[in-house]
Amino acid sequence: MERSDKARLDAAFSELYRAHLRDVYSYAYYRVGNHHDAEDLTEQTFLQAYRHFERAQAESDGRPLRPWLIRIAHNLAANLYRDRSRRPQTPIDDTTVLSAPHTTEDLVEGRDELARIIAGIGTLPDERRDALIMRFALGMDNREIARAMGKTDGATKVLLHRAIKQLEGIVTPP
Amino acid sequence: MNHEMAGMDIEQMLRRALAPVDPPERLKTRVETTLQELTDAAVDELEGWELSAMRDPRNWVRPVVATAVGASAGTALVILRVRQERRRRAAQSRNPLDLAQRTLKAAAGEARKLARLD
Numbered sequence: 362m363e364r365s366d367k368a369r370l371d372a373a374f375s376e377l378y379r380a381h382l383r384d385v386y387s388y389a390y391y392r393v394g395n396h397h398d399a400e401d402l403t404e405q406t407f408l409q410a411y412r413h414f415e416r417a418q419a420e421s422d423g424r425p426l427r428p429w430l431i432r433i434a435h436n437l438a439a440n441l442y443r444d445r446s447r448r449p450q451t452p453i454d455d456t457t458v459l460s461a462p463h464t465t466e467d468l469v470e471g472r473d474e475l476a477r478i479i480a481g482i483g484t485l486p487d488e489r490r491d492a493l494i495m496r497f498a499l500g501m502d503n504r505e506i507a508r509a510m511g512k513t514d515g516a517t518k519v520l521l522h523r524a525i526k527q528l529e530g531i532v533t534p535p
Numbered sequence: 536m537n538h539e540m541a542g543m544d545i546e547q548m549l550r551r552a553l554a555p556v557d558p559p560e561r562l563k564t565r566v567e568t569t570l571q572e573l574t575d576a577a578v579d580e581l582e583g584w585e586l587s588a589m590r591d592p593r594n595w596v597r598p599v600v601a602t603a604v605g606a607s608a609g610t611a612l613v614i615l616r617v618r619q620e621r622r623r624r625a626a627q628s629r630n631p632l633d634l635a636q637r638t639l640k641a642a643a644g645e646a647r648k649l650a651r652l653d
Contacts, residue, residue, distance in 0.1 A: 374570075375570075378566070378567075378570070382558055382563065382566070383555055383556075383557060383558060384555075386556060386557075386558035386562065387553075387555045387556045390556045391553060391556075396559070399556075400558075400559070400561075400562045400565070403558065403562060403566065404562070404565060404566050404569065407566055407570065408569065408570075411570060474548060474552075475548070475551055475552045478548050478549060478551075478552035479552050479553075482552070482553075493549060493553070494553060496549075497546075497549040497550050497552075497553040498553035498554070498555055498556075499555070525545055525546065525549075528545065528549070529545045532545070532548075533545075
């Protein structure tokens with residue numbers, strides 16, 4: 362590879378990194394449930410992405426690369442749990458996380474509800490939980506989620522619908 | 536029954552519960568430092584290495600790893616990992632040659648680990 366090509370590729374990757382660090386970290390945090398593992402997962406995601414960036418960019422045909430990045434994080438998280446053969450032992454440390462992204466109003470009026478929602482998400486099957494994280498934490502649309510999870514748009518729509526219905530059943534008593 | 540929750544829209548609650556999380560500053564520094572090292576290493580990984588450097592065992596790791604992982608961006612990561620374990624290998628080694636052999640073995644092992652992540 363020519364030096365100029367390498368420089369162009371590195372510049373494009375830097376842009377991708379700056380644009381999506383928060384997305385990857387948010388996904389990682391809600392996926393693994395603690396800051397320590399989320400930081401490791403985020404770093405590994407960008408290292409993997411860097412290694413395969415040239416090919417991904419060539420194959421993307423101009424489409425956004427966020428689903429590809431999240432897919433890397435998704436696969437690494439799955440490997441993490443497979444290696445450990447267990448679910449995360451540390452619950453989401455919501456006192457830390459809620460203090461940053463949530464408003465004062467949220468904290469005063471909705472903390473219990475938010476905690477119940479987070480606990481409910483934690484009980485969902487992995488795929489449903491991941492789909493909810495991508496939709497609501499990252500704001501991804503059905504097509505992006507489908508690309509990140511390797512599913513069709515239709516299957517993703519059904520997955521999200523079922524995830525929301527199941528969560529509703531968990532957090533809203535009859 | 537939780538009356539507050541019953542009256543709320545589940546999607547609205549999900550948006551609030553799953554608010555984006557800002558990465559800590561230390562993570563930004565960590566990732567950017569690592570990526571910078573990868574970038575630097577990838578540019579001149581093999582072409583910048585001269586045969587004369589082989590006289591110094593400290594220079595053996597980089598070409599071995601570069602060959603193993605195809606001079607990819609993972610090279611610097613492998614070297615970092617190998618360096619982190621240097622003290623332990625030094626304590627186990629009988630002499631400098633033994634240390635060099637252990638270092639090359641560790642580098643190849645880390646390179647294989649990285650390759651398996653693909």
